[in-house]
Amino acid sequence: MWKKVYQTFNHLPDVEKDKFIRALERDKTSIKSDIAKFISNIRETRFSEGLGCVHCGSTAVVRHGKYRGRQRYKCKDCFKTFNDMTNTPIGGTHKPHLWLQYIELMVEGYTLPKIVKRLNIHISTAFYWRHKVLNAVRSIGDSVLQGVIESDETYLLESMKGSKHISHRKSRKRGGVAPERGISKSQVSILVAMDRNGNIISRKNGYGRTTASEIESVLGDFIDSSSILCTDTATNYKKFAKLKKLPHETINARKGIYVRKHIYHIQHVNSYHNQLKRWLDRFQGVSTRWLDNYLYWFRFLQLNKKLPFEEQINSLLLGCCRGSNYATIEELRAA
Numbered sequence: 382m383w384k385k386v387y388q389t390f391n392h393l394p395d396v397e398k399d400k401f402i403r404a405l406e407r408d409k410t411s412i413k414s415d416i417a418k419f420i421s422n423i424r425e426t427r428f429s430e431g432l433g434c435v436h437c438g439s440t441a442v443v444r445h446g447k448y449r450g451r452q453r454y455k456c457k458d459c460f461k462t463f464n465d466m467t468n469t470p471i472g473g474t475h476k477p478h479l480w481l482q483y484i485e486l487m488v489e490g491y492t493l494p495k496i497v498k499r500l501n502i503h504i505s506t507a508f509y510w511r512h513k514v515l516n517a518v519r520s521i522g523d524s525v526l527q528g529v530i531e532s533d534e535t536y537l538l539e540s541m542k543g544s545k546h547i548s549h550r551k552s553r554k555r556g557g558v559a560p561e562r563g564i565s566k567s568q569v570s571i572l573v574a575m576d577r578n579g580n581i582i583s584r585k586n587g588y589g590r591t592t593a594s595e596i597e598s599v600l601g602d603f604i605d606s607s608s609i610l611c612t613d614t615a616t617n618y619k620k621f622a623k624l625k626k627l628p629h630e631t632i633n634a635r636k637g638i639y640v641r642k643h644i645y646h647i648q649h650v651n652s653y654h655n656q657l658k659r660w661l662d663r664f665q666g667v668s669t670r671w672l673d674n675y676l677y678w679f680r681f682l683q684l685n686k687k688l689p690f691e692e693q694i695n696s697l698l699l700g701c702c703r704g705s706n707y708a709t710i711e712e713l714r715a716a
Contacts, residue, residue: 386546418479419698420451424465426699433707435468436461470513476502481694483510488693492663492681509536511637515674515699516708518681527605531576531647532612535654537661539569542668556660557664564590569669571657571676572599573650576608580685581653583676585669593620601625611645653683 433440434456445455445462455462466472471480479500481620484498496507538559541547542543550567559567566589587593596617604610604708609628612618614635622629630645632638640646660679667675681700685693 405591420465422695422699423469423471423702426703427465434459434461434462460545466471466702468511468704470517470708471702474510480510481698483507484514484698485694486680487511487514488682488690488697490660490663490667494573509713512671512713513673513708514701515678516695516713517704517706518697518706519674520699520706521700523603525583525603525605526574526576526580526582526600527608528576528578528642530574530576530608530610531606531650532572532596532600533647534570534572534586535658536542536564536568536570537658537667537669537672538587539567540666540669542666543590544668549560569672570595571654571672572596573657574600574604574655575650575653577649581680583653583657583680585672587675591615593624595618596621597624609645611647612711613647649679656683 393604396715408472408486421538427435431440431444432454437456437459439456440459441457442454443457445453446454448464449641451464451466453462453464464472466477471477474480479502483496486499493504493507493511494529496502497504530585538557539554540555559565561567568589569585570587570591570668571583571588572586573581573583584599586599600621604625604627606626608623609630610618610622611630614621614631614633619629630641632641632645632647639648657676657679660682661675664665664675680694681697685696687694688696
């Protein structure tokens with residue numbers, strides 16, 4: 382690509398060559414300015430309660446020179462050094478100038494091949510950057526649900542995409558069908574719960590039909606005791622509501638009942654299921670082992686969809702760099 386640009390450049394008049402060079406210099410300066418700005422924003426967000434060691438949490442931290450233009454710090458307690466990006470998805474990467482564009486493409490929901498084409502990076506780099514960001518977003522955790530809480534599960538066919546060896550079943554082509562009719566262990570259960578304030582929990586919770594104990598493992602710590610649970614008539618939710626001592630309103634769609642008392646329904650959560658599946662279709666199959674990361678990604682997009690685009694980018698960038706959460710490539714490969 383650059384050779385074609387160079388050949389064209391040689392045929393330009395001297396005046397146009399000068400304009401071209403000045404434009405490149407302006408772009409380079411603009412990139413440096415953008416990088417300096419987002420590093421400053423990350424620093425202020427990360428250390429909003431005061432400068433502390435990202436390794437041990439100590440506040441006995443002093444400045445420790447600069448490396449490649451970045452300020453370094455040293456902890457007097459654990460004697461380790463760090464900079465503003467240490468233990469974040471961006472830390473240790475070789476192309477930090479591409480991260481702003483990368484985060485922008487994630488907000489837009491770009492697939493890996495499209496990101497590779499836009500940023501001219503290797504597909505494995507795009508993949509590992511994605512899951513570094515999503516692991517950090519996932520570590521932020523979930524909000525407590527309050528008031529009327531809708532909950533229901535949806536199912537996806539198990540995917541071993543990217544696995545070299547499958548021992549528990551025969552391999553199949555992407556987009557295949559389950560060997561059994563109805564809900565079976567060949568399908569992954571995705572539990573979604575949301576309240577009327579817009580808080581959402583979306584998590585993979587097992588294979589086949591969801592049990593009350595699986596619902597408890599996903600929702601148990603994130604439901605306010607004064608909440609009202611609203612679900613379909615499945616027995617597992619009745620057991621869960623009884624276990625948590627929650628008022629329980631059931632919707633019997635088989636009898637044509639979709640709303641009770643003008644307020645209790647599960648239409649929001651069912652709509653979320655439909656939007657989630659349509660969004661996942663663009664990736665042409667998501668491996669089950671990475672499914673939770675994609676669920677948190679979609680949840681982020683839904684929670685921030687009303688914000689201006691620039692604010693969505695800042696929210697994702699600052700959210701994944703707020704705390705110390707750094708996944709190495711080796712850890713991701715072993716996941």
